[in-house]
Amino acid sequence: MTTIMRAMTVEDILKTRISTRAFLDKPVSEEQVREILDIARWSPSGGNLQPWTVHVVMGGGLTRLLDIVGKKITENPTEDESEINIYPPKLEDPWRTRRYQLGEEMYEKLGIARDNKMGRLARFAKNYEFFDAPVGMFFSLNRRFDKGQWAHLGMFMLSIALTAEEKGLATCMQEAWTARAKTVSDFLNIPETDQLYCGMAMGYADKAAKVNELRSSRVSVDDFATFITK
Numbered sequence: 001m002t003t004i005m006r007a008m009t010v011e012d013i014l015k016t017r018i019s020t021r022a023f024l025d026k027p028v029s030e031e032q033v034r035e036i037l038d039i040a041r042w043s044p045s046g047g048n049l050q051p052w053t054v055h056v057v058m059g060g061g062l063t064r065l066l067d068i069v070g071k072k073i074t075e076n077p078t079e080d081e082s083e084i085n086i087y088p089p090k091l092e093d094p095w096r097t098r099r100y101q102l103g104e105e106m107y108e109k110l111g112i113a114r115d116n117k118m119g120r121l122a123r124f125a126k127n128y129e130f131f132d133a134p135v136g137m138f139f140s141l142n143r144r145f146d147k148g149q150w151a152h153l154g155m156f157m158l159s160i161a162l163t164a165e166e167k168g169l170a171t172c173m174q175e176a177w178t179a180r181a182k183t184v185s186d187f188l189n190i191p192e193t194d195q196l197y198c199g200m201a202m203g204y205a206d207k208a209a210k211v212n213e214l215r216s217s218r219v220s221v222d223d224f225a226t227f228i229t230k
């Protein structure tokens, strides 16, 4: 008997992709990453500017970067090299509650209590190891660009995440890297004209890891959409 496998639809991929925060020690080749980028480059952008720049770190490059970042964090764990406010300084509701809920759900999966500040800090620091993923990516933009191009970069990043999912790989976008933007930019030789935005971990998901059981919630369509029909 032959089993016919149905290809994943866009809906399947959108609904199965999650932010993966634990990866297997299983290599991903440069060819695999190139293929994903080769597909994601068909993302739209206003005026077809294709404003994005990507740096991929893997193999020896990744080891060297994580070594430098690790030393920096040991020297100064709370240093913040951010130029970008990831969230508004005073996050209000409903967004504040959504963020809080995500954090609580994630730390619950990890069994790290709210009063375990050190435990939560140590866990957050896993961001700076790409959660052990074999591939890390960094996205940057020319500083001349305005909000439109930032939105287009976001579309491109999602295309990468969805394509990776289709290819059996998992990802986690990581704004946490903004806190180490200077260190990373120096390492990658990103010119002063460009601004580092976000990182992305990529690799094979560790399906046995509790943290990867987290399926974050979403508000319903009527919470964000208005239909004007008359």
Ligand SMILES: Cc1cc2nc3c(=O)[nH]c(=O)nc-3n(C[C@H](O)[C@H](O)[C@H](O)COP(=O)(O)O)c2cc1C
Residues within 6 Å of the ligand: 017, 018, 019, 020, 021, 102, 127, 172, 173, 174, 175, 176, 177, 198, 214, 215, 216
């Ligand atoms: C641009 C962007 C940056 C993110 N940065 C981080 C990050 O630094 N660390 C992290 O653990 N998750 C990060 N996330 C993951 C979000 O928390 C996650 O997308 C959200 O909670 C929805 O969950 P899901 O991706 O599993 O569907 C980021 C997501 C996006 C889109």
